[in-house]
Amino acid sequence: MKAFARLLERLAFTPGRNAKLTILSHYLHDTPDPDRGWALAALTGTLDLRQMSPSLLKGLAAERVDAQLFALSYDFVGDLAETIALIWPAEPATGPEVSLSQAVSLLRETGKLSLPGVIAGLLDILTPPERLALLKLATGNLRVGVSARLARVALAMGSPRSVDEIEEIWHGMQPPFLPLFAWLRGGPLPPPVAAPFRPVMLSTPVTPAELAALDPADHVAEWKWDGIRVQAVSEGGQRRLYSRTGEEIGAAFPDLLAAMDFEGALDGELLVRRGDDIAPFADLQKRLNRKTVGRALLQSHPAALRLYDMLTWQGRDLRPLPLTERRAALEAASLDPARIDLSPLLPFTSWDDLAALRAAPHAAVIEGVMIKRRDAPYLAGRPRGPWFKWKRDPMVVDAVLIYAQSGHGKRSGFFSDFTFGLWDGGDLVPVGKAYFGFTDEELRELDRFVRKNTTRRFGPVRQLAPKLVVEVAFEGLNVSTRHRSGLAMRFPRIARIRWDKPAAEADRLDSLRAML
């Protein structure tokens, strides 16, 4: 449990992706089976444990610690599990270390009524960092900023297997993943599972200048829908819906699973569709990240699939075939039209035709156009060339920088995280945060600006004199109750620094609202 506790702590404090990968791959390499498998399960969300509620935890603490001392401490520390891990009044045992596997099996096998007693017994013999790791496991809330995808990339490091190969077999694997680790070391391929995930083909951005060098006749184009890219697999009686990183998300979409009455693996966009109308992304968001979904939401936010491609069909792997042949097979397939339709191909003969379509899409839920080579096979990953995305021009506003905070890792010592605002009467209302979009040279200039124009400090946050205007580009706008402005931008970044523009001439909140 000690190594796992150290792992969680390092990951929680390490912001950089590469540093996280280093830490994780070292852990997975150095830790014996089956502990590393249970850790991997905890990090990838595949560990199904009975969960302790915060009130149960508080009850545990109340039996051991004076209420007033606990309240003072909780107030100071701010996190319940952390407070309990630190305050638990027991000297760690000097006996043999409790392994992660032992802790997990206790949590898995203990009934609801005896669980608090078992956890208290473990807390009595663990060190404070181990206690925190245990409580994070028991509350199902690791919060270390590791996605399942990142964990699989770490698995591939130092292994002869590629991350694509890992993703292909991932979904047949159960914790503690002993056959997986054996295979990663060069052992035999674990037996195949029904309806596995296949690594997705991704596109790269393209500019008009780059397009000009390509022959339009070699390409097809289609809309880039603003939903979630998914892979719908129905094979051997098993139906699964995967995100593009291979997470299984089918539990939240029983309506779509029910409509997947085919034998094959299809690539498409997950959307909320009412009749012919595609709902905005915010509607789809209501359906995401749920373990179950209620009847009312199924009625009001019906899920649908809009297909781009066909990977397998009736036992045949179509991925080596050219796109045109896969598309023909897709068009010939019989699918449930109430839930599943095809993303139409766009008519164009020149790039200018396509530019005109891209400039005026018929629906707000179109992010741009996709351009695909007719003769390209379906390739895993993000090969440059066969598929391009040509996004709509982003929305932009001119906003005023109002707060800054310093960055991490390569940006240590530089103010690189900015909050910007728009005018509402005489006030600047914060509307978003941006961390990127500027060059290294611009970062140095922004850092100098922050240091010269700090008006107040709130811990690590600097309040700035409202002087500097930045052009903020973003991909979409949603209504939000969590922000004071009532609006939330998608992918905001600093497109340009307007050293020339007086702050008073920055945009008003009303003009952002009008973009909704």
Place this chain on the structure above:
Amino acid sequence: MTPRPDNILCPTEAGLYCPPGDFHIDPLRPVPRALITHGHSDHARPGHGAVMATRQTLDIMAIRHGEDFAASRQAATGPTRIGGVTVSFHPAGHVLGSAQILITPDRGPRILVSGDYCRTPNPTCLPWEPVACDVFITEATFGLPVFHHPDPLVEAGRLLASMAEFPDRPHLVGAYALGKAQRMIALARAAGHDAPIAIHGALQPLCDYHVAQGIGLGPLVPASDPGGARLILAPPSAFASPWVQRFRDPVLAYASGWMTVRARARSRGIELPLVISDHADWPALTATIRELAPQEVWITHGAEDGLLRWCELNAIPARPLRLVGYEDEPE
């Protein structure tokens, strides 16, 4: 009539004042006569008339504030008569030169002012010494039961482990210039780091002084010209200055008792929090009160309410002094 403790020492706006001796202890503003427990800047301020402290604390005040930091100074040697009381200085285990001050009146209770103290072994200063007293004035910087400082050598081991895991990233450790920096260096040495350690210019004079006092710190190089040094120490305030920008993709570490609390580390953008403190943690604070068994406990700066509650639960008479002006743990 036997004088009450308040007649011997009482909180004032300038800090603790002893009427029969007519002196202040660690005063917050210039006073005619000051006794100083240790050299941290919130306890040892310049501008007093006469200052009495340990030889090392006087030296440290001169290094930090200049030779003219006070009109006159006197090194504490043995018990010394001041007005109607006798004062004596006893090691506090906090930083080099740190002392507890015992006030013994001719009649009435003996009062021990702990200043900041620490009971974990520390190669840079004399260990804390138990002193019999009737009233114990304790700090309460870490006066909540969540604070259990781990073995500092284990924390130093975590630093070296991170350096091994990320050999290409310089490791910058924030450490207060007096005490923490030298202890951090000594701990890194004890954990097996023999290579040169680079230090920020602000740490140089006090590191030199420690070495002159016979405390081995091993090879030190200036951070402005670190050569191949991969471990760099700086005062934490340097992390917010452009000084950090010269290092490529550094791991920011911070050696402080506050690093126990994750939110504290996170709000500072620390990647490697090291729980290393020169203050007593909760077990040490409570054990010390039990061990000294004073008739009364007065609690100064820090989390007074936590320690106060503990005293109440253990039926030990206690009161908070609510002195304002001492930092939680200085930087």
